[in-house]
C-alpha cells in the first residue's frame with residue numbers, strides 16, 4: 695500500500711475486525727510509528743546516519759541489517775477473540791504480554807469455531823501438518839459441519855448442566871472442545887510482532903491462525919507502513935539459500951550440469967523437509 699492510500703491507524707483503534715464466524719482482532723492502543731523507529735535509530739548512529747538521507751532508506755537499512763532494537767520502540771496492544779486451538783499456537787510466542795479469560799472464573803459462552811466450506815479440505819499428501827488445495831466433497835463437508843455442531847452443542851449442554859448442579863467452573867470446563875472461542879489481551883513490541891507475523895503468515899502455518907495474522911498485519915501496515923514494506927521485502931517475501939544450495943545455483947549459473955551426487959543432495963533435503 696503506498697503512503698497515499700495508507701489506512702488511518704486511529705480509525706482502526708477500537709474496531710472489532712471480524713475473523714471467521716465469531717472471532718475478531720481489536721486494536722486497543724499503540725505507541726509509536728515509523729517516526730519513533732527513526733528517532734531511536736538516529737540516537738544510536740548520530741552523525742553516522744547522515745549518509746542515509748531518507749527515513750525510508752534508514753528503516754530499510756535497519757531491517758536489512760537486522761538492527762532490530764529501534765523496532766522495539768513501537769508497542770501494539772490487541773484484544774483477540776479466537777478458538778482455543780488458535781490460542782494454543784498463538785501462546786507459543788513467548789515475547790508478548792498476555793492476559794486471557796479465566797475459564798475458572800468466567801462461565802464460557804456457547805460459541806464455537808466452525809470452518810467455512812471452502813476451508814474444509816483433506817489432509818495434504820505432501821505436507822504432514824497441512825491440508826490439500828482441493829475441497830472435500832460437498833456432502834462430506836456438510837456432514838462434518840453437522841457433526842461438529844451436534845458435538846459442540848452436546849458438550850456445552852453437559853457443561854451447563856454441571857454448572858447448574860453446582861460443579862466448580864474449573865472442573866465443569868474440562869471437556870469443552872478446542873473450537874470454543876476464548877479471548878485475550880496481547881501486548882507486543884513491533885520487533886516481536888514482525889517475528890510472529892513472519893511465522894504465522896507463512897503458508898506452513900495453520901490457515902486459521904494465518905487469517906488472524908493477516909488482520910494483525912493490516913494494523914501494523916497502518917501504524918508503521920515504511921517498516922511493514924521493508925519487512926515484506928527483506929523478511930516475509932525474501933528467500934534465503936543454504937551454502938550447498940548456493941554452490942548448486944552457482945554451478946547452474948556457470949552452465950555446468952548437476953551430477954548425480956548433487957541431485958542426491960537435493961533428494962536428501964526434500965526428504966528432510968517432508969519428514
Ligand SMILES: Cc1cc2nc3c(=O)[nH]c(=O)nc-3n(C[C@H](O)[C@H](O)[C@H](O)COP(=O)(O)OP(=O)(O)OC[C@H]3O[C@@H](n4cnc5c(N)ncnc54)[C@H](O)[C@@H]3O)c2cc1C
Pocket residue numbers: 786787788789790886889893894898899900
Ligand atoms: C508452521 C509451524 C509449525 C509448528 N509446529 C510445532 C510443533 O509441531 N510442535 C511444537 O511444539 N511447536 C510448533 N511450533 C511452534 C514453534 O516451535 C515456536 O514455538 C513458535 O513458533 C514460537 O516461535 P519463537 O520461539 O521463535 O517465538 P517467541 O517465543 O516469540 O520467541 C522469539 C525469539 O526469542 C528467543 N527466545 C524466546 N524464548 C527463548 C528461550 N526460552 N530460549 C531461547 N531463545 C528464546 C528466540 O530467538 C525466539 O525465536 C510451530 C510453529 C510454526 C510456525
